[in-house]
Amino acid sequence: MTNPARPDMSVELFGVRFKNRVMGASGTVGYGLELLDSLDISRIGAVVTKGISALPKRGNPPPRICETPAGVLNSIGLENIGAERFIIDVLPELSRHDTNIIANIFGETMSDYQRVASMFRGVKEVCALEVNLSCPNVKKGSIAFGRDPDTAARLIKKVKKSTDKPIIAKLTPNITDIVPLARSVQRAGADGVSLINTLIGMAVDVEKRRAVFKNITAGLSGPAVRPVALRMVWEAASNLSIPVIGIGGIGSARDALEFIMAGASAIQVGTANFTHPGIMGDIVEDMETYIKDRNINTLDTIQGIITRKHS
Numbered sequence: 001m002t003n004p005a006r007p008d009m010s011v012e013l014f015g016v017r018f019k020n021r022v023m024g025a026s027g028t029v030g031y032g033l034e035l036l037d038s039l040d041i042s043r044i045g046a047v048v049t050k051g052i053s054a055l056p057k058r059g060n061p062p063p064r065i066c067e068t069p070a071g072v073l074n075s076i077g078l079e080n081i082g083a084e085r086f087i088i089d090v091l092p093e094l095s096r097h098d099t100n101i102i103a104n105i106f107g108e109t110m111s112d113y114q115r116v117a118s119m120f121r122g123v124k125e126v127c128a129l130e131v132n133l134s135c136p137n138v139k140k141g142s143i144a145f146g147r148d149p150d151t152a153a154r155l156i157k158k159v160k161k162s163t164d165k166p167i168i169a170k171l172t173p174n175i176t177d178i179v180p181l182a183r184s185v186q187r188a189g190a191d192g193v194s195l196i197n198t199l200i201g202m203a204v205d206v207e208k209r210r211a212v213f214k215n216i217t218a219g220l221s222g223p224a225v226r227p228v229a230l231r232m233v234w235e236a237a238s239n240l241s242i243p244v245i246g247i248g249g250i251g252s253a254r255d256a257l258e259f260i261m262a263g264a265s266a267i268q269v270g271t272a273n274f275t276h277p278g279i280m281g282d283i284v285e286d287m288e289t290y291i292k293d294r295n296i297n298t299l300d301t302i303q304g305i306i307t308r309k310h311s
């Protein structure tokens with residue numbers, strides 16, 4: 001069968017159509033506009049914003065980033081301008097570009113999460129909320145809710161009640177078994193899950209004889225985490241009926257296809273945006289080429305093929 005010159009890369013997830021399965025991961029693409037120097041963002045499926053809270057937040061003191069042999073440790077601490085400024089100052093400009101906008105949200109308490117979710121009610125430019133249950137770099141909220149399946153479910157139920165949008169629960173890899181957590185947020189009403197957030201790591205400055213980061217630990221991302229992320233995405237996708245968005249060390253179309261074959265419906269690119277600005281455009285193009293060259297009609301044909309072949 002002959003393929004059209006440009007294959008259809010689009011996908012529908014939780015009632016939203018995305019032009020392709022490549023999204024910019026939260027915290028690595030700013031509020032989207034920061035990408036414009038290196039990438040036409042209308043080429044990618046979605047921009048996931050930096051984590052947004054109801055009120056502005058300052059974040060952690062420097063240093064905030066430390067390179068590792070195959071990725072970075074970060075301790076940004078969720079610095080952001082707050083939902084109101086994002087909606088008034090950033091969104092009008094960002095929504096001029098033809099891509100979907102997903103707002104990544106967080107809070108220190110469950111009612112903070114509800115508050116920020118309700119601030120996006122009726123904001124039509126934002127197609128979904130990604131609920132951060134997994135940042136390891138803050139003392140309150142986030143990962144504190146995201147490690148226990150029952151607590152995570154309670155939070156998801158509350159957020160779900162506070163919004164008119166589909167919600168994606170962003171899960172932590174810093175637990176023993178991802179399946180009970182993923183199942184629990186699905187039961188609680190999550191429309192999708194995304195994983196992984198960063199793995200807890202640390203670094204020591206041997207000259208100063210102290211930890212590099214003020215919080216001692218920080219979040220590891222980049223190529224080093226990819227095999228772990230892939231395994232967790234496969235485990236989650238094999239056990240859920242809602243879409244799984246794969247994240248972790250993706251820096252090429254080949255990496256992205258690994259996640260899709262493991263069951264991901266879409267993928268997010270994070271740390272690779274720092275080392276290769278503009279990489280997400282190449283990933284979309286190279287995925288198109290993969291499909292065309294192999295005469296595959298759509299990525300649906302290969303999504304989850306690993307699970308199907310081994311069951």
Ligand SMILES: Cc1cc2nc3c(=O)[nH]c(=O)nc-3n(C[C@H](O)[C@H](O)[C@H](O)COP(=O)(O)O)c2cc1C
Nearest residue numbers: 025026027051074132196197221222248249270271
């Ligand atoms: C500098 C930096 C800031 C991040 N900020 C956020 C954030 O605000 N909210 C969030 O949910 N994840 C945040 N993340 C996690 C990423 O979205 C992603 O889940 C993680 O880095 C793994 O993907 P990667 O290996 O492709 O970077 C951040 C990651 C980095 C490196």
